[in-house]
Amino acid sequence: MDLDLRKVRYFVAVAELLHFGRAAEQLHIAQPVLSRQIRALEKDLGAELFVRDSHGVTLTAAGTQLLDDARQLLASADATRRRVRGAAHGPRRFVVGFRAGVVVTPAVRAFGAAHPDVDVMARRVEWDDQERLILDGTVDLAYVRHPIREQGLQLLPLYTEARVAMLPAEHRLAGKQELLRADLDGETWLRYVDPRPDDVPIRTIEEKFERVAAGTGITLVPVSVAEQYSRPDITYVPVTDAAPDEVLLAWDAGRRSPLIAQFVAAAQG
Missing domain, CATH: 1.10.10.10 (Winged helix-like DNA-binding domain superfamily/Winged helix DNA-binding domain)
Structure with missing residues (x-):
């Protein structure tokens, strides 16, 4: 049945x-x-x-x-309903999700040039909704970062990048050229996941900025975030032995869309 x-x-x-x-x-x-x-x-x-x-x-x-x-x-089921309605009421649309720091413009331009009949859009996703927005069809695929719940998703590793410490500008280590993880022992670390029961969870990179600038704690971020976001009350210092951050492409494993395959090729190119 x-x-x-x-x-x-x-x-x-x-x-x-x-x-x-x-x-x-x-x-x-x-x-x-x-x-x-x-x-x-x-x-x-x-x-x-x-x-x-x-x-x-x-x-x-x-x-x-x-x-x-x-x-x-x-x-x-919701994603199927959304895609069918979209196909019935307008031109084909292809939505690319991306996490903070990830530049999708070259792939979007290449894909759009090859598919002038497709309306290509980019939408930022966060750590706590990246899987949901893919699986419910809000985005067709997304550039994601770990941690990620893999169930129902097809994942393709694209590249890794170094991570840097995000520190308040007046921090004792703010003037260093580089650091080791051991140099940060004893610091209070901010995390997106598993907040303390009485804490407000962090969703976005902007919320991390506010916590760091206020002296609540420090964190590691991908170097691309440091390159794109600059504030006078925040400083970044490379951490040479920090595990690299990985960027992956993710899409619904159950979909067999030629547009997804063609965007993946554009992203790899």
Whole structure:
């Protein structure tokens, strides 16, 4: 039996909230209706998805597996809908995502020159939405950096680049020509991921600038970021033994678009 995407969406809401009442409110449906839809989905799949007891709701092993697959399935469905609507209502559009510091202009120009009938656009992506924007079709492919969740994506390494320390201008090491990682022992490090529970997560490079300039901490950034972003209250110092940053092209592994293959060729060229 084919999967009913509506039921899958209902399942994801319950699985993420682990509460039928709150999921029903979020979906704007009655809780009994939601419960019936989930039981119907379980019947369709021949597997119990939730354990319901006096302690609340938890996922079974089958439910955990479905949640892992369902997000990608729904994103793919949304992407298909978006691309079909776009094809029906205007010229072909091709959107290239890119992370801060990555220059996409040469590849975009080369691709656009070879495809004058395609409207080529560039859109910046961040560490916390780069995968989602690819899988839901907002961008057709993207220049990404690690860390990246690989599920559902085709990845092509393009190049690596050195990383430099981003320091406040008045930092004790700001005047150095170069540093080793050991020189930075004892410093407070800013990170995009895994913020402290009471901290506000960092999304963009601009937010990192503000934290560093305020003396909250330091960080390492790709040399391309240092070349493109200059501020008088920030300084950059090469860290010679820092692991390099890698830039990759990423696209939906399930898509077989000739435009993606042709852009990949332009990017490699």
